[in-house]
Amino acid sequence: MKSLTNLERMLKTIRREEPDAIPTFEIDIDERVIEAIKPGASYEDFCEYMDLDAVCYHETRTDQYEVIDKAKGLVRDQWGAIKQYSAVSMSVPVTIEPAIKSKEDLTTYVSPDPDRPSRFKRLEEAVKRFKGKRAIIATVRPFATVKDSLRDQNELFKDMVRDPDMVDSLNQIVRDYYRRYVKNLIDIGVDIIMETADWAFTHGPMVSPKYTERFIIPVFREIVEYCHSRGVPCLKHTDGNIWEIFDMIVETGVDGVHPIDPLAGMDLGEAKAKYGDRICLLGNVDCGNLLSWGTKEEVREAVKDCIRKAGKGGGYICMSSNSIHGAVNPENYAEMVRAIREYGRYPLSLD
Amino acid sequence: MFDFTELAHSVAEGEVSKAGDLTRQALDSGIAAKEILDKGLLPAMEIVGNSFEKGEIYLPELLMAGDAMKASIELLRPELATKGTAYTGKYAIGTVQGDLHDIGKNIVILMLEGNGWEVTDLGIDVAPEQFCDVVKSGDFDILGLSALLTFTMPKMADTISALKEAGLRSKIKVMVGGAPVTPAFANQIGADAYARDAVEAVAIAKSLL
Numbered sequence: 001m002k003s004l005t006n007l008e009r010m011l012k013t014i015r016r017e018e019p020d021a022i023p024t025f026e027i028d029i030d031e032r033v034i035e036a037i038k039p040g041a042s043y044e045d046f047c048e049y050m051d052l053d054a055v056c057y058h059e060t061r062t063d064q065y066e067v068i069d070k071a072k073g074l075v076r077d078q079w080g081a082i083k084q085y086s087a088v089s090m091s092v093p094v095t096i097e098p099a100i101k102s103k104e105d106l107t108t109y110v111s112p113d114p115d116r117p118s119r120f121k122r123l124e125e126a127v128k129r130f131k132g133k134r135a136i137i138a139t140v141r142p143f144a145t146v147k148d149s150l151r152d153q154n155e156l157f158k159d160m161v162r163d164p165d166m167v168d169s170l171n172q173i174v175r176d177y178y179r180r181y182v183k184n185l186i187d188i189g190v191d192i193i194m195e196t197a198d199w200a201f202t203h204g205p206m207v208s209p210k211y212t213e214r215f216i217i218p219v220f221r222e223i224v225e226y227c228h229s230r231g232v233p234c235l236k237h238t239d240g241n242i243w244e245i246f247d248m249i250v251e252t253g254v255d256g257v258h259p260i261d262p263l264a265g266m267d268l269g270e271a272k273a274k275y276g277d278r279i280c281l282l283g284n285v286d287c288g289n290l291l292s293w294g295t296k297e298e299v300r301e302a303v304k305d306c307i308r309k310a311g312k313g314g315g316y317i318c319m320s321s322n323s324i325h326g327a328v329n330p331e332n333y334a335e336m337v338r339a340i341r342e343y344g345r346y347p348l349s350l351d
Numbered sequence: 352m353f354d355f356t357e358l359a360h361s362v363a364e365g366e367v368s369k370a371g372d373l374t375r376q377a378l379d380s381g382i383a384a385k386e387i388l389d390k391g392l393l394p395a396m397e398i399v400g401n402s403f404e405k406g407e408i409y410l411p412e413l414l415m416a417g418d419a420m421k422a423s424i425e426l427l428r429p430e431l432a433t434k435g436t437a438y439t440g441k442y443a444i445g446t447v448q449g450d451l452h453d454i455g456k457n458i459v460i461l462m463l464e465g466n467g468w469e470v471t472d473l474g475i476d477v478a479p480e481q482f483c484d485v486v487k488s489g490d491f492d493i494l495g496l497s498a499l500l501t502f503t504m505p506k507m508a509d510t511i512s513a514l515k516e517a518g519l520r521s522k523i524k525v526m527v528g529g530a531p532v533t534p535a536f537a538n539q540i541g542a543d544a545y546a547r548d549a550v551e552a553v554a555i556a557k558s559l560l
Contacts, residue, residue, distance in 0.1 A: 093451075094475075154454070202530045202547075203406075203547070203548055207410060208408075289501075289531070289536070327504075
């Protein structure tokens, strides 16, 4: 088979057709790992160096936080929430104070501007550099915005029981914003949209299937439908055990689901058997323990195992089970990519 | 005669004001706070714990039950304190250094308190030396370490090492938990126990006493 471009490989795989090889990319790659593998490389340089099939851009990266107190690591996100970085987890600030603390706050709340040109600058540069070659992915996270920025998460969960109207109002804020923001992303030239809000914990969904359907799915379904109306695939990421809500996610028409979380007991082979004819599967190489502390040989075996379970006939993107975070052993990540290149060529030959 | 079952169900179902009203009624009718705790709240937390473990209720319902329990326990607290009612045990818990997540830890606290533990919440981003100070100054039975991020898990090992270096390790049992934590990891770093969720944490904590 003629070798495909990285973009063609990604799109063909997402359509569940058999490409020339199994693609790989990551939602996030910590700069410590980049520095260890290719010193001095930017994220974009690194993706080219590793020949990753997609580049992935996040809102928080394209629109930086406003620094409130540098010494304390305090920042304000675009939604108005105050967040804090810690010395160890430098890449993930956690909400200290949400934007909306009461129903009264809703009446005066001003949403961020989804059209602000500055937030698209880095993406526009990526389009210039990668368009037509590597898949350009932009992430969106409406439920996480409600849960981690607009409202204190415990209060949000309790609102679902005691004040559903409050949740509807919060959802309307993100619905209005993302409707416009996703349009802008696609206008600029993004190839794939990926919704990356976690909906589940290790033991199961964060909220019941009933509440997932009522409060979480509708905004997501709108995004999927809008993407499809523009001919753009839409992928879904969520950590955790999603068996109880997997049908619901697939029924939105979403094109692929990541990462079929191994730490939450999700089995990739089972997911392939149940949903492989309707969606593309992504992920499943354990980044919690294996990529951090495993041996290279174990990493190779895990990659082979994932490909064996989900690679047949296409419809599988081999990547980590969350991201290449700061504790991942760079040598293990490099080994993972090497193994995907070695064992992921079609026709598959794993043994 | 006071209906403890009704109180237990109002707490389990997260009916905050009803749980408070029933608790007040019970106190007004002369029932001892300890009896209300034992016959009303502990059964309620058992119902909640079992339902959560079986996947019959989820976080929203669990948090509402927690609020109802707090509404009730706040009314009992003055009498419990005066009479020096014995707790199941004393538990100190915190999220390890570098990790700012607290939802899992808070669920564990809720379940422990509902099961009669006196819990001291050390908060998030707790340094090994802070854990040592707490263990040194208090008479806790168990120290709980929580982490959500893979790259903060080594801080659990650092905390246990710090306890050893300070000569405090034999003074306390250490339990670990959190999404990326595994039983093998707990064993490897020398923790006394691992709990996969809040319900298991309650059962394991009791077995460690």
